[in-house]
Amino acid sequence: MRTKLNKKEIEKFSRQIILKKIGALGQRKIREAKVLIIGIGGLGCPAAEFLIRSGIGTLGIVDYDKVSLSNIHRQTLYTEKDINKSKVRIAKKKLNEINPKTKVNIFNYKLNKIKFKKIIKNYDYIIDGTDNFESKFLINDLSLNYKKFLVVGAISKFDGHIFSFDFKNKNNPTLRDFYQEELVTDDVLNCEYDGILGTVAGIVGTIQANEVLKKILNIGKNLNGFILILDLLNLNIRKVKLNKRK
Numbered sequence: 001m002r003t004k005l006n007k008k009e010i011e012k013f014s015r016q017i018i019l020k021k022i023g024a025l026g027q028r029k030i031r032e033a034k035v036l037i038i039g040i041g042g043l044g045c046p047a048a049e050f051l052i053r054s055g056i057g058t059l060g061i062v063d064y065d066k067v068s069l070s071n072i073h074r075q076t077l078y079t080e081k082d083i084n085k086s087k088v089r090i091a092k093k094k095l096n097e098i099n100p101k102t103k104v105n106i107f108n109y110k111l112n113k114i115k116f117k118k119i120i121k122n123y124d125y126i127i128d129g130t131d132n133f134e135s136k137f138l139i140n141d142l143s144l145n146y147k148k149f150l151v152v153g154a155i156s157k158f159d160g161h162i163f164s165f166d167f168k169n170k171n172n173p174t175l176r177d178f179y180q181e182e183l184v185t186d187d188v189l190n191c192e193y194d195g196i197l198g199t200v201a202g203i204v205g206t207i208q209a210n211e212v213l214k215k216i217l218n219i220g221k222n223l224n225g226f227i228l229i230l231d232l233l234n235l236n237i238r239k240v241k242l243n244k245r246k
Contacts, residue, residue, distance in 0.1 A: 004024070004028075005017075005027060005028065005031075009027070009031075009101075010024070021217065021219045022217060026219075029216055030054055030056060030057070030217070031055055032057050033056055033058070033212075033216045034058040034060070034124050034125070035056055035058070035059055035125045035127065035212055036059075036060040036061075036062070036119065036120065036122075036123035036126050036127070037051075037059065037060065037062070037127045037129055038111060038126070038127070038128055038129060038130055038135065039063055039129035039130040039131065040062075040063045040075075040077070040088060040091045040129065041063070041071065041075050041129060042075055042155065042198070042205065043127075043129035043201055043204055043208060044061070045075045045076045045078075045091070045205065046076055046206045046209065047127050047129060047153075047205040047206070047212075048061065048077070048091060048095060048209075049076065049077065049095065049098065050210075052098050053098060054209075054213055055099065055102075056102055057102060058102070058105070058123075059095070059103070059105070060105045060107065060122070061088050061104065061105070061106050062088075062107040062109075062116075062119070063088050063108070064108060067082040067085055067086075067090060068083060068084075074197075074198035074201040075087075075201075076202065077090065077091050078090060088106035089106065089108065091106070092104045107119060111130075111135050111139075112138075113138060120142055120143070120148065121146060123148070124148065125149045125150075125151075125216065126139065126148050126151070127150075127208050128140075128151065128153065133179065136152065136175060136179070137176065137179075139152075140165070140174055140176065144165075144170075146167075147167045147168045148167055149164070149166050149167070149212070149215050150164070151165075152164075152175055152208075153204045153205060154204075155200050155201055155204050156196065157195055158197055158200055158231065158232050158233035159229075159230060160200055160204035160207075160228075160230040161204075161227055162207050162208060162211070162223060162227070162228040163175060163223060163242070164211045164215075164222045164223035164224050165224065166224045172224060172244070173225060173242045174244075177243065177244050178242055197232070199232070200230075200232050204230065211223060223239070225241060225242055226240060226241055
């Protein structure tokens, strides 16, 4: 672990350092952590922003899309001035303004197996903020192969799902134990057709960041083996055990 916190770091992160479960040692753990976010949209934006504000040392961002007008209501890092510009490049600039000390690596391409293999091994924690099942299953499978800690978010209308998978234990369930590949289509996650309230994306993305921070600090309970189901229209929240299929 690197050097002790300097005076500026202590002041900047004082409100979380003062927490007994974090302290200076916990803040140094956050500073050493390497997190990869796939998809810097409705989920990835709040996740990235809160991780940056917490003092994460290295943040990787994967996305090939450009900002569109319809993104603005829920993708909190962008404004109308950013329309038609690369999401990862805009995100890097704005995140570095919040915390210049965080190393932000950007990958401006569509995710595929070959490219993902090259970058996943450089990160300890993975956040899935994608909106299609092809990407979600790829991220799930390679995170399992490389024994990573993965947090998956899914949103539609007023609802959200959050999963956490600690793949260091191969007996733990995976995303395929909940979504069966042959039975799902991307219509389930398609905001263009089903719609999404912006606050739902913000809440789910923030919980994803929170799951990663708890894991880095080794505090509290993660969702490993469970799915958190949010019905934010009626404010019904439940946690359901996820069983491994044979």
